[in-house]
Amino acid sequence: MQANISKKDLEKWADYLLDHSLEGITPDDVVMVKGEHITWPLMSVLQDKIFAAGAIADICLVPPDNNRGQVWGASITKHGKIEQIQRVPDWHHERYEAMTKYIEILGSESPELFANLPDMPSQALSRADMPFKQIRLSKPWVLTLFPTQAFADLEGMSLDKYSKIVVETSLTDPKKLDNIEEPIAQLMGKCGTIRIETEHPKTGKLLTLTMNIKDRFPIKCVGERNFPDGEVYTSPDANSVEGEIFVDLPVYYSGVTIQGIYLKLEKGRIIDYSAEKAFDALKNIIETDDGSHRIGEVALGMNQGLTVALKHPLFVEKVGGTLHIAIGESYPNCYIDNPDAEGAKEQLAEFIKAGIMNESAQHVDIVVDFRKGGAGRHVFLGDQKIISEDNIWKIKYPD
Numbered sequence: 001m002q003a004n005i006s007k008k009d010l011e012k013w014a015d016y017l018l019d020h021s022l023e024g025i026t027p028d029d030v031v032m033v034k035g036e037h038i039t040w041p042l043m044s045v046l047q048d049k050i051f052a053a054g055a056i057a058d059i060c061l062v063p064p065d066n067n068r069g070q071v072w073g074a075s076i077t078k079h080g081k082i083e084q085i086q087r088v089p090d091w092h093h094e095r096y097e098a099m100t101k102y103i104e105i106l107g108s109e110s111p112e113l114f115a116n117l118p119d120m121p122s123q124a125l126s127r128a129d130m131p132f133k134q135i136r137l138s139k140p141w142v143l144t145l146f147p148t149q150a151f152a153d154l155e156g157m158s159l160d161k162y163s164k165i166v167v168e169t170s171l172t173d174p175k176k177l178d179n180i181e182e183p184i185a186q187l188m189g190k191c192g193t194i195r196i197e198t199e200h201p202k203t204g205k206l207l208t209l210t211m212n213i214k215d216r217f218p219i220k221c222v223g224e225r226n227f228p229d230g231e232v233y234t235s236p237d238a239n240s241v242e243g244e245i246f247v248d249l250p251v252y253y254s255g256v257t258i259q260g261i262y263l264k265l266e267k268g269r270i271i272d273y274s275a276e277k278a279f280d281a282l283k284n285i286i287e288t289d290d291g292s293h294r295i296g297e298v299a300l301g302m303n304q305g306l307t308v309a310l311k312h313p314l315f316v317e318k319v320g321g322t323l324h325i326a327i328g329e330s331y332p333n334c335y336i337d338n339p340d341a342e343g344a345k346e347q348l349a350e351f352i353k354a355g356i357m358n359e360s361a362q363h364v365d366i367v368v369d370f371r372k373g374g375a376g377r378h379v380f381l382g383d384q385k386i387i388s389e390d391n392i393w394k395i396k397y398p399d
Contacts, residue, residue: 004160031058032060034069035105035146036109077121077122103142143225145314172305185220191383192382201375213237228303243264286327288360288362294358307319309367327364328363330359371391
C-alpha cells in the first residue's frame, strides 16, 4: 500500500529540501537522490525540480534488501564471503565523487529483508560502506523520511495516521527552530562538561554519565541536514566519557527495534552493555570496530511539535525534551569551525590520534526520554541545570 500524499504537499516538501536544506540547485550540480522504489512519489518530484533547474539528477534506486543503499545488500552477507564484500567496484566510488549534493529518502518496503544479518559479514559491510559515507558527509546533504506501510506497522499505526504525522512534521517551517535552540546552544558552547543522570527501571539505581565538551562547537539543527529537524548537538572529547546510562526509548536500526539499552564506560570506552530487546543488534553495532566502543555525539532534542516518539532515529532523536548519545563516529565540525579550512585536516588527524575525536563505521543514536514517565532524571551543562518542560529543553534558573 502506498502513502496518499497530495502533489501540493510533495512539491512543498521537495522545495524545502532543495532550497532550504541544500541552499538551492545550480546548473553545475549533480544531485544524487537515493531511496527505495516505494519512496518514488517524492523522488519523482525532486527529479523534476532538479532537471528544471538545469542540473543533473542522479537517481539511485535502492534494492529492498539493502539498508539505506549501502555498497551491498543483505544477500552478500548471507551467501558471500568477507573478501567479496571488500571488492567494491570502482564505478561506485566514481559515482559518489561525481555528485555535488545528496538527498537520501529513508523509508522501506520490507525492512525484514535486511534485519538480523550475520554478525561478521554485517560488520564488514559497515566498514566497506564507510568511505562512501565520508564522501557524502563532505558534501551538502540532507536526509528525510517517506512514510511506508512497513514503518507504520513498526509504530503500530495505520498508514494514514503515520503518514499524517510524518508529512505534517516535514512541512513545518524549519526556520522557527532557530530561536528555540539558541539559548541551549549558547549554554552548551560556554560550559565545559555535561552530566546526564538516568534511572535504571529494574534496579532503581541512579546512573551518571559525564563527558568533557570544553572547546567543542555546538551545532543548531534547523533543517540543513535532517528534515524534519530540531536538535542541538556536539561531539565530546571521546576519551572523557565516563559512567553509566540507561536508554529507554526504542530505536530502529537495520530492520530491528532495540530497546532498554544499558552502557557502562570507563576512560571513554564501552566496557559493559546490555539491551532488554534485540541485544544481538546492539552487540553487532558495538563490536563493529574500535571506534564503535566509544561515543561520538551528545545532543538535546528540541522539536516542540514532535510529541510522538516514533522509533525511527530521524524522528525520535528530535523529540523536544529528549537527549541522545551516538555510539561511534564523531562530527568534525564540532572540533573545528571550518573543517575545509587550510590545516584543518592535519588538526583533525591530531584529534583522532589523541583519541579526542572518534572514527568509526557506525554512528547510531540512542535516545533517553526526560519527559514525564521517561528514564531521564537530570541534565547539567556545567553547573547549570536544564529541564524538560512543555516538550522542550529550558534553562532552570534559581527561584
